[in-house]
Amino acid sequence: MKYPNTYYASTAIEAPSRPVLDQDLSVDVCIVGAGIAGLSCALELLKQGKKVAIIEKESIAWGASGRNGGLVSPGWAQGADALEAKLGLKKAQHLYDLSRQGVEMVKSNIEQYDLKNCDVKFGGLQAGRYPQREQLVAKQRTMSEKYGYHLDLLEVEQVREVCRSKRYFEGLFSSEDFHFHPLNYCLGLAAQIEKLGGLIFENSAVLNAQKDADKHRVETAQATVSCEHVVFCGGGYTGSEMPQLKRSFLPIATYMVLTEPLGDLASQLITKEYSIKDDRRAADYYRLVEGDRLLWGSRITTDNQTNEQRLAEILREDLVSVYPELGAVKIDKSWSGLMAYSGHKMPIVQEQSKGQWICASFGGHGLNTGTICGTLVAQGICGVSDEYQAFAPFGCDWNGGVFGPIVANLTYKYLRMRDQQQEAKAPL
Numbered sequence: 001m002k003y004p005n006t007y008y009a010s011t012a013i014e015a016p017s018r019p020v021l022d023q024d025l026s027v028d029v030c031i032v033g034a035g036i037a038g039l040s041c042a043l044e045l046l047k048q049g050k051k052v053a054i055i056e057k058e059s060i061a062w063g064a065s066g067r068n069g070g071l072v073s074p075g076w077a078q079g080a081d082a083l084e085a086k087l088g089l090k091k092a093q094h095l096y097d098l099s100r101q102g103v104e105m106v107k108s109n110i111e112q113y114d115l116k117n118c119d120v121k122f123g124g125l126q127a128g129r130y131p132q133r134e135q136l137v138a139k140q141r142t143m144s145e146k147y148g149y150h151l152d153l154l155e156v157e158q159v160r161e162v163c164r165s166k167r168y169f170e171g172l173f174s175s176e177d178f179h180f181h182p183l184n185y186c187l188g189l190a191a192q193i194e195k196l197g198g199l200i201f202e203n204s205a206v207l208n209a210q211k212d213a214d215k216h217r218v219e220t221a222q223a224t225v226s227c228e229h230v231v232f233c234g235g236g237y238t239g240s241e242m243p244q245l246k247r248s249f250l251p252i253a254t255y256m257v258l259t260e261p262l263g264d265l266a267s268q269l270i271t272k273e274y275s276i277k278d279d280r281r282a283a284d285y286y287r288l289v290e291g292d293r294l295l296w297g298s299r300i301t302t303d304n305q306t307n308e309q310r311l312a313e314i315l316r317e318d319l320v321s322v323y324p325e326l327g328a329v330k331i332d333k334s335w336s337g338l339m340a341y342s343g344h345k346m347p348i349v350q351e352q353s354k355g356q357w358i359c360a361s362f363g364g365h366g367l368n369t370g371t372i373c374g375t376l377v378a379q380g381i382c383g384v385s386d387e388y389q390a391f392a393p394f395g396c397d398w399n400g401g402v403f404g405p406i407v408a409n410l411t412y413k414y415l416r417m418r419d420q421q422q423e424a425k426a427p428l
Contacts, residue, residue: 152173
């Protein structure tokens with residue numbers, strides 16, 4: 001296996017390298033992409049008795065699925081209020097329920113299949129960067145009354161007891177949120193898929209996919225898969241194998257760093273093993289791993305920065321702005337990852353043409369949503385559920401072409417400016 005130099009890759013469980021696809025084969029369903037959506041889809045298909053092959057151009061969970069923050073919580077990249085405005089309350093509630101099912105599925109898979117070294121820890125705190133108690137009370141009430149989701153309101157002193165930083169004010173806490181090791185989860189799912197008879201091929205980029213009579217033909221450099229259904233589950237690294245999908249999302253980069261061990265300073269600054277994120281429009285999010293190392297993510301851009309030293313310098317600024325005590329801390333690892341964002345900020349989940357499916361574009365919220373969406377596509381293929389049609393309003397909208405990244409960058413800069421203006425008024 002070959003992965004970027006991330007914390008997850010350095011602590012991955014032992015797993016075999018899967019073979020390159022070098023012989024033609026015939027299956028019921030071919031899945032393109034071995035991230036969390038593709039693996040979840042394959043698992044459900046195998047439970048339904050289908051013969052399945054997964055084709056991955058790199059390694060299992062090589063992209064966003066294996067290098068993200070590891071935070072699992074309900075919801076979508078698009079907010080509940082926006083979904084209610086577009087679809088009405090009943091449909092927005094249904095989508096939120098599906099997102100919660102995705103959270104439960106991840107937990108259930110870890111327990112049911114005894115997936116190793118997933119390092120699950122419960123509790124998620126969203127901390128405010130400026131005083132806004134009234135707005136948080138309103139959000140707490142809305143999530144409870146409309147969506148049946150309980151959040152605890154934490155006062156300023158309670159938030160600062162967890163995160164000892166004057167940057168934070170009131171916050172909302174969920175005991176249902178959890179964080180874990182996403183790469184080990186995906187490697188564990190892959191092993192379970194193979195136990196059930198599924199085939200997984202790595203380093204096998206798809207060059208072309210076309211319909212031939214009543215079969216789909218998925219071509220790689222060395223072989224062809226013949227199948228009744230093909231499911232495209234690529235993320236921000238999707239290439240030309242599915243042009244319509246490629247034109248429907250923007251590859252948005254986000255960044256992470258891992259500090260050296262902090263010793264006692266870790267528990268002095270962060271007193272609970274919760275996942276923590278702030279309420280900014282492009283949030284910081286972080287958690288302690290291995291007891292005393294800080295795993296920190298922040299920022300988004302459309303130009304993927306890959307220089308590790310430069311990334312460490314940039315994210316150190318964000319980290320120290322919250323915890324100045326870490327000004328001299330050494331950054332052991334830094335990396336980037338591409339998320340697939342559609343213009344509507346929702347997944348694209350649909351049968352594009354007979355037997356050709358898309359399950360992609362999770363907008364940085366893919367751990368729960370990729371899980372439920374992959375499962376629903378599998379159930380749609382097997383004819384046991386048509387729940388995937390809940391995503392019919394969110395299709396392959398044009399991403400803006402060459403102007404898409406420009407608009408996205410300008411939007412991000414504007415939102416950061418709005419955040420800074422609000423925070424500048426906050427008492428320190």
